[in-house]
Amino acid sequence: MAERETALVTGASGGIGEELARLLAANGHDLLLVARNGEKLGRLAATLAAGHGGLVEILPLDLSTPAAPERVMGFLEAKGIQPGVLVNNAGYGTFGFFAESELQAELGQIHLNVTALTHLTRQILPGMIARRRGRILNVASTAAFQPGPLMAVYFATKAYVLSFSEAIANELKGTGVTVTCLCPGPTRTGFQQRAGIEKRVEAAMMEADDVARRGYAGMLKGKRLVIPGLLNKLMAHSTRLGSRALSAKVVRGLNESLRKPGAPKPG
Ligand SMILES: NC(=O)c1ccc[n+]([C@@H]2O[C@H](COP(=O)([O-])OP(=O)(O)OC[C@H]3O[C@@H](n4cnc5c(N)ncnc54)[C@H](OP(=O)(O)O)[C@@H]3O)[C@@H](O)[C@H]2O)c1
Secondary structure (H helix, E strand, C coil), rough: CCCCCCEEEECCCCCHHHHHHHHHHHHEEEEEEECCCHHHHHHHHHHHHHHHHHEEEEEEECCCCCCCCHHHHHHHEEEECCEEEEECCCCCCCCCCEEEHHHHHHHHHHHHHHHHHHHHHHHHHHHHHHHHCCCEECCCCCCHHHCCCHHHHHCCCCCCCCHHHHHHHHHHHCCEEEEEECCCCCCEHHHHHCCCCEEEEEEECCEHHHHHHHHHHHHHHHHCCCCCHHHHHHHHHHHHCCCHHHHHHHHHHHHHHHCCCCCCCCC
């Protein structure tokens, strides 16, 4: 019987990350689940271990703090775990005009969406290369393809994730390690509420399990980029047709429509 590989999934306590964890468990992986909410992680771990028989470890941790990625590495080392799959999914966004935003929320977002993802990838990648086997799934967003007024920092972090993922995917050709960047559009999860987005366009939203399935399938095929859903693909690719200034204008219009009527503008 083939040896079971461990998948490390960040942001596994809900939404897309939880669905990815369910898929990985169902497909024979042991798991290390990381997020802040230990209770949710514990419940999911118990369900997955009972349902699929694998080993499911949890590590409740705030990955937006500078020391957190090394805590993950210490946990892996102490348990003798060398992940064969790394899913960098944890992330959040903030909504509103940048000049009025909470500085700590903006900086925490960069730490989580960019720094922790980069840190974990840099530390886990050499082992994968040495074993000539590994899969990395980085969760960006369709936000990666253009500037995003009213979510300026979030869109910028996701542009980083896409660019970084595509660059290292190229560097890793022929090593046995693949990097897939999953770029979902609006998805029904806890994301909108945490971001403080006041309205949702229900018809445009995909379900988290559907997004996760497409990302997982793309990762197994070693695809460089997965944009789930036709509308999201069209939106992402349409940004090539006009200028970045025009794209910013379009996003501003879309994001303005997600605010309550009469919400104040800066200045
Ligand atoms: N939903 C969308 O419309 C959408 C669209 C495009 C891309 N995405 C991306 O998809 C990924 C998953 O988001 P989601 O939609 O599934 O949202 P979600 O339901 O809010 O899930 C986010 C996950 O990240 C974890 N997380 C948040 N802050 C964390 C921190 N400081 N430290 C550790 N874990 C943290 C959360 O767990 P705890 O709260 O327990 O920490 C949760 O497990 C994110 O990278 C997001 O940017 C979402």
